[in-house]
Amino acid sequence: MDKFIFGRFIPGESWVHKMDPRAKLLISFFFILLVFFANNVMSYVLVFAVLISSILLSGVSLGFFIKGIRPLLWLMVFTVIIQILFGAGGHVYWSWGWISITQQGVISAVYILLRFLAIIMMSTLLTLTTQPLQIADGVEELLKPLKKIHFPVETLALMLSLALRFVPTLMDEATKIMDAQRARGVDFGSGGVKQQVKTVVPLLIPLFVSAFNRASDIAIAMEARGYKDGLNRTKYRELRWRKQDSISGLIYVVAGVVLLFIRN
Amino acid sequence: MSITFNKVNYFYQMNSPFQHQALHDINLEIKDHSFTAIIGHTGSGKSTLVQQMNALLKPSTGFIDVDGRQITADTSNKNLKVLRQHVGMVFQFPENKLFEETVKKDVMFGPLNFGMGEAKAEAQAIKLVKEVGLDSDILERSPFELSGGQMRRVAIAGVLASDPQTLILDEPTAGLDPRGRNEIMELVQKLHQEQGKTIILVTHQMEDVAKYADQVIVMDEGQVEKIGSPQEVFSNIEWLQKHHLELPQTTQFAISMQKKGFSFPDHLPLNEDELAIELAKQIDVEGSGELG
DSSP states (O other): OOOOOOOOOOOOOOOHHSHHHHHHHHHHHHHHHHHOOOSHHHHHHHHHHHHHHHHHHTTTTTTHHHHGGGGGHHHHHHHHHHHHHOOOOOOOEEEEEEEEHHHHHHHHHHHHHHHHHHHHHHHHHHHHHSSSHHHHHHHHHHHGGGGGGGGHOOOOOOOHHHHHHHHHHHHHHHHHHHHHHHHTTTTTOOSSHHHHHHHHHHHHHHHHHHHHHHHHHHHHHHHHOOSOOOOOOOOSSSOOHHHHHHHHHHHHHHHHHHHHHHHH | EEEEEEEEEEEETTTTTTEEEEEEEEEEEOOOOOEEEEEEEEEEEEEHHHHHHHHHHTOOOEEETTEEOOOOOOOOSTTOOHHHHHHHHHSSSGGGGGOOHHHHHHHHHHHHHHHHHOHHHHHHHHHHHHHTOGGGTTTTGGGGGGGGHHHHHHHHHHHHTOSSSSSEEEEETOOOOOOHHHHHHHHHHHHHHHHHOOEEEEOSSSSHHHOOEEEEEETTTTTEEEEOHHHTTTTTTTHHHTTTTOOOOOHHHHHHHHHTTTOOOOOOOOOOHHHHHHHHHHHHHHHHHHHO
């Protein structure tokens, strides 16, 4: 489980770490939008300049971002191949039946690859520099306006923070179960496909059993302490919007405006 | 089948910002047919230590020798089955790792993985369920219908069914009532005495250490602080307190007796039997003195 980087928090004291989670969430969404507006070389240069300076500002080593990309590598490779083979237009380099490699196809494949990279790296930056519970708090605050239309924001936020809270616990549990089954002679990650599928059962069943037990324990504990939703609870850690957050937001907005000018 | 640790260091999450050393320069030997207890407070590296013994974790530097087979950082993950069959391991709360539809299938799971034939594995399951003190009509039931104590026995049977020569038990009595604890420990003792299995027991129960073990390894902050007989380990009370370890209840009781004027000339008794013999001796001496 050491290699699993997604959703992991790396403590730090940088500008990015100290930002309000709401600001980081908004900026991330805005950035992803920008990525979809970029459509020529200059605009991609701008997008990556903004991204890379944000990463440098966070002080998290680049290695983590590369590890963050790895799980999605096959998806990216697959998308790029599809784009190259089926994208049409421009000079035709090579063709065979209804498959052809064209100038437009290659260009759009490169663009899609860059979009993938940019989006993954930005979301990795968000999760590496923000504690999961802070993200949950940020989402809750941002969704607050929806309360007016009786959307259960608090319940949703509770679900989100419980789910995030138990990711590490379940990972620990999974590691323990795997070790125990290894001690009973299971070889995880070796043998043919059929063999591999077979090893999933002794891992998943105990994991589900323990997750359900845990869930019911938590429900009982919450009930015992009189939990009810919709009571407008206050928070132990209040979110504070600082000057840095406004400045960072402003920089991204400026970058967005510039992008609109330089795109085709 | 002895186990030797040679200058073993172990790091969790090597080469990452989370790197952290869990074992420091471990050198020790566990002899054939011995009963070794490993004690130390939470986080002292006990579990990490025992997981090295069947290569669930491999030393970052140094090596471990298990019956002539060496485990180093470069040991491949393949071909470890023989080792894992010989060194059986009962994890903490082993009942949380049951998964099959019936008890019988779950107990047979290990032996089948280790290449035992279907018929023999079934025979083992029937034999072992009896040996851990369960009724044989439990075999066809789902393990999830059983009580916690029964589930734990089924899980232990599942490890024993592969017939390991060495058995590692990581806090096997945690969370059981006193009677369940006793029964499990009696079972372990029986495996040790009647079948000559090498037992390695990780525990917080000093009474069990005093009663059953012939070698004690004290761990603290990833280091072996002391190796010796229970007698040697429990003799230095200040040292134990410094390492946040308790004395067996009988020894605590003997110390309170000492404060009231009793004396134990040879050594402090570690279990009820020793205390009783010592007391009988002294009462006898005084009694005969009066008579004479």
